[in-house]
Amino acid sequence: MDVEEVVSGVLEGDRRATARAISMVEDGADDLPELIEGLFSKTGNAYSVGLTGSPGVGKSSLAAELVKAVRSRDRSVAVLAIDPTSPFTGGALLGDRLRMQTHATDPEVFIRSMATRGHLGGLALAAPEAVRVLDASGADIILIETVGVGQAEVEVATAADTTLVVVAPGWGDAVQASKAGILEIADVFVVNKADRDGAAEAARDLEIMLKMGPEMEWVPPVIRTSTVNDEGIDELWEAIESHRKHLEASGELDRRRRARLLREVEEMVSVRLRDRAASMLERGAMEKLAVDLVARRVDPYRAADILVGEVGREDR
Ligand SMILES: Nc1nc2c(ncn2[C@@H]2O[C@H](COP(=O)(O)OP(=O)(O)OP(=O)(O)O)[C@@H](O)[C@H]2O)c(=O)[nH]1
Numbered sequence: 001m002d003v004e005e006v007v008s009g010v011l012e013g014d015r016r017a018t019a020r021a022i023s024m025v026e027d028g029a030d031d032l033p034e035l036i037e038g039l040f041s042k043t044g045n046a047y048s049v050g051l052t053g054s055p056g057v058g059k060s061s062l063a064a065e066l067v068k069a070v071r072s073r074d075r076s077v078a079v080l081a082i083d084p085t086s087p088f089t090g091g092a093l094l095g096d097r098l099r100m101q102t103h104a105t106d107p108e109v110f111i112r113s114m115a116t117r118g119h120l121g122g123l124a125l126a127a128p129e130a131v132r133v134l135d136a137s138g139a140d141i142i143l144i145e146t147v148g149v150g151q152a153e154v155e156v157a158t159a160a161d162t163t164l165v166v167v168a169p170g171w172g173d174a175v176q177a178s179k180a181g182i183l184e185i186a187d188v189f190v191v192n193k194a195d196r197d198g199a200a201e202a203a204r205d206l207e208i209m210l211k212m213g214p215e216m217e218w219v220p221p222v223i224r225t226s227t228v229n230d231e232g233i234d235e236l237w238e239a240i241e242s243h244r245k246h247l248e249a250s251g252e253l254d255r256r257r258r259a260r261l262l263r264e265v266e267e268m269v270s271v272r273l274r275d276r277a278a279s280m281l282e283r284g285a286m287e288k289l290a291v292d293l294v295a296r297r298v299d300p301y302r303a304a305d306i307l308v309g310e311v312g313r314e315d316r
């Protein structure tokens, strides 16, 4: 399949082409720019929902439940599980696939896991590109699950329109969440495993934290769910829908999407500049600069300015 075939396949919603395109993103393929060029004008229609939270809180189980909720509303859905730490899709994701198998034969459901090590821009670029592919393939709703904690979560969360922060009873939630900067990115809090003891306390802790925090235009609701007895799933879907309505009505959706695009471009620029600067230094093109630097005739700030200038010039 050449890039043109992949592009037209994705736009027709062909699963094989879509899978191929995601692999190109995953590997950071050389012809990625052509792929994105072919798809970009056809994107911007899907609504994306990020699921983030500590390992084992039930993100994948919730995603499977949300797939059901979306399908019962007659919309198509794609699930993307991103593992930013692994060069290959590991055992956990394989388990996820099995959990999703009830949807395996539904043509309106697309499920895929992705590692991001091969991509030069890493997670920051791979996530939005993969979402773009799924968007172009016609998915109405895109669920993005991040495997991993900390910065990676925050990065992936910012690639989604609505971010769900998932916790489970006894996670030691509120404190950990605020430390990791997770509180700030939540549009909706989900206390999963509500069938277990401590769910009410966890929900209350979060609500207290929210009350103590700064005033917000949108106060993230705290929804209790259980994937073992279907508790709270419809409520969760409704919370996502009302957040979407809030974003649309306030103009915040457009602002967020614009900011995301600009951040993506900024990231691309920084990857490129770093790459070219490194290659210039490696092949000794800046030998005089190196000599001047070592001899203390030029200081590092000045050297950086010169290098940035040279990188720009070399490109023309
Ligand atoms: N009791 C209970 N167990 C649950 C619930 N949801 C998920 N689990 C179980 O919790 C475990 C982890 O669920 P996953 O959905 O794989 O969690 P995850 O957050 O995707 O995990 P990672 O992808 O490894 O970070 C599994 O054994 C699930 O069966 C729930 O609502 N109640």
Ligand SMILES: [Mg+2]
Pocket: 059, 060, 061, 092, 096, 145, 147
């Ligand atoms: Mg999972």
